[in-house]
Amino acid sequence: MTTTTTFSIPYGKQNITQDDINAVVETLQADFLTQGPKIDEFETKFADYVGSKYAVAVSNGTAALHLCALALNVNEKSKVITTPITFAASANCIKYCGGEVIFADIDPKTALIDLEKLEELLKSNPKGTFDGIIPVDFMGLPVDLEKVKKLAEEYGLWIIEDACHAPGGYFIDSKNKKQNCGNGNYADLAIFSFHPVKHIASGEGGMVTTNDKNLYDKLIKLRTHGITKNPDLLQENHGGWYYEMQELGYNYRIPDILAALGVSQLSRAEEMMQKRQEIAKRYDEAFKDTKIQFFQYPKDSIFHAYHLYVIQIEDRKGLYDYLRENNIFAQVHYIPVHTMPYYQTLGHKKGDFPSAENYYKSCLSLPMYPTLTEEEQNFVIEKILEFVGK
Structure with missing residues (x-):
């Protein structure tokens, strides 16, 4: 018997609670709307959640991908491999930097990048042809990054894990250890999105996680126009007001009000x-x-x-x-x-x-x-x- 209803059911939807609303209101009434303490709190708690050493909050997942490509020095000579079954940003971030996108087909059993076809692609070209790979944890299903890392080490590739679909996901490695998506143990960098349909919704927003201090420092600078006020990094220092733009960066900051929402969502x-x-x-x-x-x-x-x-x-x-x-x-x-x-x-x-x-x-x-x-x-x-x- 057919059920008669008035349902309207989307494929995905955010879940905003009174605690979320209170967190945003509290931040609206505080001293900082952007570049304030909620950014550090969100980064620290998210890094702890996935098990990485560092996290950098940014304006969205696409910005996270772009910053990763910049931090890894992608340029017009770079060739980077990714999957064709992903949102376009996974590939576009390479084109933003002038690089070439090379696709590898998927495994029909999982819809993830086919690691056997990836290996065939690498073997069929001279070592040094490719610079990196962007595997995607599509649907929330983790890629076996231990296997990807083995190939990356053999062929001299860096890895950006696109984990936008997979906060909380994990795989068990060959040493029987749990490897959370984005923990940085097998990838140089990983990225997440906080779009409303994602696990953690902050309206817009993204995060980069890494265990590499040098990459972390570079990301911090690149997300704010390439500017630093860190006394240890300044070439000169004229006083407390002084800052230097040391390279060409972007305004990819996330405001405190969105970070506050992210912190509240992360608690659930x-x-x-x-x-x-x-x-x-x-x-x-x-x-x-x-x-x-x-x-x-x-x-x-x-x-x-x-x-x-x-x-x-x-x-x-x-x-x-x-x-x-x-x-x-x-x-x-x-x-x-x-x-x-x-x-x-x-x-x-x-x-x-x-x-x-x-x-x-x-x-x-x-x-x-x-x-x-x-x-x-x-x-x-x-x-x-x-x-x-x-």
């Missing part, structure tokens, strides 16, 4: 992660005996953070439209970056990465956010099963 990170796990488990159970396809990964060694819950279904467009007719606003993540008109002008073309393109034909992101009620999720499941039954 584990609670919200548990909700995502419960939602994913209900979906798994509901669709296990249907034609709907799931991604395969070793659940004993990988903890999926579930920014997205993505299914694959042959008639994706039909299901997408049917759900919208019932006020369920599922979404598609992502259109392969190499098929975008801009990247086609750079020589990429459809057909280059068949696994990514096949993934795109059938993928659909279902509603996944902590405030999704069981009643709402049951309605989503009911409508999907109705469609599959037809």
Whole structure:
């Protein structure tokens, strides 16, 4: 029997509580709206959450990627590898610096960058051809960075981990140690986003994490026009007012009011992660005996953070439209970056990465956010099963 409801269910949604509101109001009434103490607090608590030594809060995830590329000296001679199944910013940050983006196809079982194809790409070119790699923890599913690091060391590559989907996610390494996404143990730098649909929502905002003090110092300078007031770094010192612009940087600062919201959200990170796990488990159970396809990964060694819950279904467009007719606003993540008109002008073309393109034909992101009620999720499941039954 079809359920009649007045639901309007997006694929993702922020969860703002009274504590969040109070935190922002308290900061609005304090002395600093930007460049104040909430920035340091957010950075310290986030670094502690992921297990890194340092964290640098910035205006958004794209700014975080750009600053990482700048800190690693990406330039017009650089060639950097990433996945075509990601938001365009993962590749664009290299183009901002004049570098060349090289794509490696995905593993159809996980939709993550295919490490075997990555190794084939590296082996088929002379050492020194490539400068770095940007693996993406897509959907919240962690890349095995230990394996990536082994390749990076062999071929002289740096690593930027795009962990925007995966705060709280982790994998177990070969030494049976838990490796949190963004902890810096296998990547030079990692980046996160605090866009409203992400795990931690601050409206806008991003974070870079690292264990490298030199990179940290460079990021701090680059996010504020390349300016420093640190007496230890100044070439001259005329007095307490003195500062130096030592290189060309950007205004990529995050204001205190957004950092305050981030701190408050971070205090509930584990609670919200548990909700995502419960939602994913209900979906798994509901669709296990249907034609709907799931991604395969070793659940004993990988903890999926579930920014997205993505299914694959042959008639994706039909299901997408049917759900919208019932006020369920599922979404598609992502259109392969190499098929975008801009990247086609750079020589990429459809057909280059068949696994990514096949993934795109059938993928659909279902509603996944902590405030999704069981009643709402049951309605989503009911409508999907109705469609599959037809």
